Amino acid sequence: MKPEEIRDKLTASLGAAEYTPGPGDAAITVPVDRWHEAATVLRRDPDLDFDFLRSLSGVDRPAVGKIEVVCHLLSYRHRHTIVLKTGIDRSAPAVPTLSDVWPAANWHERELYDLFGVNVTSHPDLRRLLLPEDWVGHPLRKDYKEPDSYRGIPMQRPQTAAEAVTPPAAPEKP
Amino acid sequence: MDPYIERSPDGAVAIGTLDSLLNLARKNSEWYLLFATACCGIELMQTGGPRTDADRFGFVFRPTPRQADTIILAGTITYKMASRVRLLYEQMAEPRYVISMGSCANTGGPFYDSYPVVKGGDLILPVDVYVAGCPPRPEALIEALMLVQDKMAREPWLRKARGRWPDPKDPWPQPSAVLGSCAAAAKGPTPKG
Amino acid sequence: MQLLAERIATWLGMEGLPRQAVVAGVVLVVALVVATVVLTIAGILTWAERRVAGRTQSRVGPNRVGPLGFLQWVADGIKLITKEDVIPAAADRTLFRLAPYPVIVGIFAAFASVPFGQKLIAADLNVGVLYLMAITSLVVVGVLMAGWASNNKWALLGGVRSAAQIVSYEVPSVLAALSVVLLAGTLSLQGIIGKQGGWPWEWYLFYNPFTFVAFFLFFTSAVAEGNRTPFDLPEAESELVAGYNVEYSGMRFAGFFLGEFANVYLLSAIATALFFGGWQIPGVTPDMQAASPVWQAVGVGLFALKAGTGAFVVLWLRWTMPRLRVDQLMGLCYRYLLPLSFAMLLGNAAYVWLVPQWAAWVVQGATTTVGLAVAGVFVRRVFYHIRHVGDDVSLDLARGESGTFDPQLQVRVYGAFRRRHAGDSAS
């Protein structure tokens, strides 16, 4: 199916959807309140049948005050692809989960939460995926400030011998 | 076999042949931990392979830290992994040695500007030998293991075991995390091509 | 034993001492001698294993300590003594410290009744086979203790696996050994060796087809009992970091390690005694051997050679075979080895009962011929490959960097491989 046809099918059941034809993958942008619905249509409609979530990622755009959530979809059955996007408010980012549509979205959304701080509502297990649990901040945000140290490990290499740290001695064994 | 000669702060000289015998045995049976965190691990595996056969020198891998003498930091260490690396080190039985293999483990290497990477294994463990390269060739790693052998051969093991060493007045010269052991790293062969 | 003790006491001019004291002293000395011998054997086997591994993987193996790296095991031993003895904080300290001892005791005590030579045996028990099988079971206790006391999930899994495996494989190995006991009519290992002869056709291995199969059953299950690859699931480092000894360091680990290698020699020694004629020398009767110390020494050497070959095969297997899965392991034991060993036992019983002597000679001759022919073909194939492929393992066979390159030969050895690659380059 052509991207335009996919767009038409989606707008038929959803109403308005912004469409960007691409030199690469064509993208459909939906408002965040239709996000889950759009995903369900793309997954369940027998003519669309996007059965493979290739990637779910985010893009931080401070200039427009938004975080974009981007889904790359593929249908093995019909051999067509599409990109599904939505923009969410950067100050309080929240997006409904897609993990009930594509189970693979579970970890992708955990990563989204981990690196962008997007609150994925009704996600079954929203924890950090890649970074340690006690990490401060979400590093893929453009305004992320690297802390000086994590658990006592400096984040910059000491530049002179005077600044050099000695690793902590091993605790005494009983 | 060179006898071990040690000069105490007040100038006396001690010669220990038992120590050198023990050290001869210790240095010829240096078991390393089968542990790698990134791509340098491939070269670590290769070091045990046919071309640079580490077993010739008595270097065999042990899967468990309890039985290993040397931990080789082979690869990028992330902050999440750092505590695990530290745990593995603490599980090893004394005496234990640390080799930092590759740019990542030395300084953070190509990932220096990246937020999750520890900028050098020596920030979390007391490194004995640094190996330069990305990745270092197996020959370089063998040389690093042999430098650890040299260190073993110079150590007064018996006095250490009896708790008389290091002398509280003259503690073990802790190499500064950055500049120390640079000589050791510089001695390592430069990887070619 | 007591007689020997008294003789030694008389010889030393110590008749006056209480008899028990002398006996105890002699037993202690004998035990020390046996322990030393076993430790040395186990140590040498660790070196041999690494050399064999090197050879198998076209490496060199240890070659820095002593000639051909022969003293590697001494270095390893001293290194392990100098290491710290770590006891995990959460471990059961008493059990943890105790655990290596049942393993060592079980294996070392078994060596007391191994017939190294006609006169060279610490204790010739009349229930020798039974004793060996029983005392080696002590290993299970130690392994389970180690697994449990370490308070570590890998150790526990390894210990439980090992216990299940040893107990299961004990059954086919005992049944296979029983076949021989049935033929010999005695449980004493010296008695069993005495019933055999020096020439291959006088061995129990070639006595009849049933014993021939029984040997392989015995060997397989003994290897499995010793937790050696392909049955080394308790120590599978890809699944359980190092199995039941994961928390052990220093000398306690060395206990397990030496126990394992002593076990390798033990199983080959038992196989030698049961199936390969032990210390019997071809063409020399036991009486002649008893009369001459020279023949005695030759007998001891021959036993060591046979058992050493067996141990080599076990090491060779280890570096050649991939590891079994745990369900395949139990399946192999209960579905194949156990029924087969029962069948061999019954077959032997029927054989003894039904077959007349003249027919037995014929069967013995036929089995020997077939067995030796199979062994010959096998050895020939092995040497063929060693000679022609050998250490020059080059993935690009056609290039043939070795001086002995012979395209026709390579085609015969790796015909299919070459054809496939020839097709690749053509396309």
Ligand code: SF4
């Ligand atoms: S030094 Fe290079 S090869 Fe080694 S882990 Fe880092 S990036 Fe990989």
